[in-house]
Amino acid sequence: MLLLAASLLALVVVLAAVRDGIRKRTSRLPPGPPGLPLLGNILQIPSQFLAYKLHDWSKQYGPIYTFWMMGQPFVVLNSIKVAADVLDRKSDVTSDKPPMIKMACETEVDSCQVRPFADVGDGRLYAYGFNIRSTMRFTPMQENEAAHLALGLLRHPDKPFNEHMHRFAASIIFRSTYGGDTIAHMGPDPSKKIEDLTLRLMAASLPQNSVVDTLPFLKPLIENVKWLRKQADDWYNEVCEEGNRLYDAAIPADHWDATTTVHDLNINLEKYGMTKHDAMWMTLALFMAGQETSHTVLRIFALAMLNNPAVMRAAQEQLDAVCGRRPPTFADRERLPYIDAIIKEMLRWRPPVPLSLLRMASEDFEYQGYTIPKGTTLIDNIWCVGQTRDASVYHNPDAFDPSRFLDASGNLLPSPPDTRSDLLGFGHGRRVCPGKDFAVNGMFISFAYLLWAFQFEWPVDESGKQVICGVDEMESHALVATPRPFGVVLKSRHESLEEHLRAAMKE
Numbered sequence: 200m201l202l203l204a205a206s207l208l209a210l211v212v213v214l215a216a217v218r219d220g221i222r223k224r225t226s227r228l229p230p231g232p233p234g235l236p237l238l239g240n241i242l243q244i245p246s247q248f249l250a251y252k253l254h255d256w257s258k259q260y261g262p263i264y265t266f267w268m269m270g271q272p273f274v275v276l277n278s279i280k281v282a283a284d285v286l287d288r289k290s291d292v293t294s295d296k297p298p299m300i301k302m303a304c305e306t307e308v309d310s311c312q313v314r315p316f317a318d319v320g321d322g323r324l325y326a327y328g329f330n331i332r333s334t335m336r337f338t339p340m341q342e343n344e345a346a347h348l349a350l351g352l353l354r355h356p357d358k359p360f361n362e363h364m365h366r367f368a369a370s371i372i373f374r375s376t377y378g379g380d381t382i383a384h385m386g387p388d389p390s391k392k393i394e395d396l397t398l399r400l401m402a403a404s405l406p407q408n409s410v411v412d413t414l415p416f417l418k419p420l421i422e423n424v425k426w427l428r429k430q431a432d433d434w435y436n437e438v439c440e441e442g443n444r445l446y447d448a449a450i451p452a453d454h455w456d457a458t459t460t461v462h463d464l465n466i467n468l469e470k471y472g473m474t475k476h477d478a479m480w481m482t483l484a485l486f487m488a489g490q491e492t493s494h495t496v497l498r499i500f501a502l503a504m505l506n507n508p509a510v511m512r513a514a515q516e517q518l519d520a521v522c523g524r525r526p527p528t529f530a531d532r533e534r535l536p537y538i539d540a541i542i543k544e545m546l547r548w549r550p551p552v553p554l555s556l557l558r559m560a561s562e563d564f565e566y567q568g569y570t571i572p573k574g575t576t577l578i579d580n581i582w583c584v585g586q587t588r589d590a591s592v593y594h595n596p597d598a599f600d601p602s603r604f605l606d607a608s609g610n611l612l613p614s615p616p617d618t619r620s621d622l623l624g625f626g627h628g629r630r631v632c633p634g635k636d637f638a639v640n641g642m643f644i645s646f647a648y649l650l651w652a653f654q655f656e657w658p659v660d661e662s663g664k665q666v667i668c669g670v671d672e673m674e675s676h677a678l679v680a681t682p683r684p685f686g687v688v689l690k691s692r693h694e695s696l697e698e699h700l701r702a703a704m705k706e
């Protein structure tokens with residue numbers, strides 16, 4: 200009996216390998232790195248920093264190539280033009296998301312709508328509540344949070360820098376979504392549970408981390424065997440419970456009369472064509488997608504400032520000239536183009552989501568003589584040598600140099616074609632990050648506040664030696680690449696800083 204089962208299994212594997220070989224030979228997909236029969240390139244795919252591997256391959260295989268895992272093709276887009284051609288100009292067939300069997304998006308049929316990962320439309324819903332004009336309603340809250348961040352750093356220097364950044368990121372998204380007061384410097388943090396659930400989802404969303412998503416033919420088995428679904432079911436139930444709890448407890452406006460996202464959705468459910476369940480998932484998705492990324496940009500910012508003191512000085516000179524002894528505000532933005540140049544340079548230099556989010560071709564399509572079949576996973580390789588590191592567009596791409604975005608008078612230059620306003624870090628097409636205006640506003644005010652308030656220095660050890668974090672000392676947090684935690688010493692740049700901050704907060 201055992202022998203028969205083993206022989207059958209061997210036969211299935213041989214047939215699958217033959218089918219896979221024929222498929223690869225006859226496919227008109229772009230060529231890429233050679234792999235093994237059936238397994239494809241799976242053994243070459245690292246469990247962390249997939250972006251670095253795909254970046255290396257892009258140097259060898261050019262602007263578009265294919266790698267394979269268990270018979271599934273993954274097409275990688277490695278140039279500014281190719282990404283814009285495929286994801287912007289062909290967005291009618293490149294805006295779907297690959298299935299996520301592992302984390303319930305498929306097994307719970309229509310119930311999982313975590314938008315970054317689910318295939319639920321074309322992004323119009325977000326346009327109502329999160330476009331550039333409507334996110335302006337949150338700027339008084341973001342300004343207050345930036346002052347609160349600086350105050351926290353001043354009052355609690357022993358709390359790790361990283362945790363201060365984390366609190367700020369969570370607080371602005373949480374308040375815009377659910378309302379309520381700022382998350383306190385020393386806790387408790389009402390967003391903790393959702394953050395933990397997000398990390399579990401992120402880990403499962405990488406192509407190399409989910410066997411069932413790499414082998415879709417296992418779907419019926421997963422659907423029907425409770426034990427195999429357990430991880431996904433547990434996750435789904437916990438998210439629903441927490442999501443509904445937060446949604447029901449949300450308050451209509453923040454302290455500045457800006458309607459919270461939950462309230463905006465609640466009063467417009469009919470107009471937006473949504474159910475409460477949809478709205479609950481949508482608000483969760485905003486929090487899930489926005490928290491880790493916003494936290495990461497603050498860490499990258501500090502890393503960039505510490506490793507590039509001349510940039511820090513240039514920004515501070517502009518801030519001092521415009522604001523003097525009072526903290527910056529959004530009203531100063533036009534006169535602070537250097538801060539906007541820092542934002543663009545940070546997202547270019549260390550894009551926090553280096554491979555964006557996976558997409559899937561919803562129909563066969565032709566591109567440059569290749570045929571990309573329906574169901575192919577598409578990877579937007581933002582990090583690579585042809586996109587944010589394209590030397591012909593961004594000279595000396597490894598250097599952190601915000602002045603590349605400024606003209607001789609210090610004003611922002613127009614952006615080169617297809618670079619999405621030099622903000623490639625937010626992705627492409629219909630699924631481009633809907634939180635980008637909110638995120639850029641948050642970056643602007645927090646960077647301006649921190650640079651105005653503090654001198655950034657490395658800590659020193661007992662022997663007086665600086666404890667430095669190098670620019671390449673990154674950690675992979677599933678989809679997000681972030682600097683490892685590092686120490687920062689912040690020296691106040693103004694006398695009576697605390698009073699200035701409290702005055703700005705009207706405390």
Ligand code: HEM
Pocket residue numbers: 314315316321322372484485486488489490492493496550551552555556557579624625626627628629630631632633634635637638639
């Ligand atoms: C600097 C911070 C951020 C970065 C670098 C970032 C980056 C990205 C990227 C690369 C994508 C994938 C886009 C694509 O598929 O082409 C994305 C999607 C998304 N982002 Fe962001 N994001 C940031 C902040 C935020 C914030 C603050 C929010 C919410 C308030 C947010 C909500 C979302 C959502 C909901 C999606 C999924 C959109 C969809 O699939 O239709 N993001 N983001």
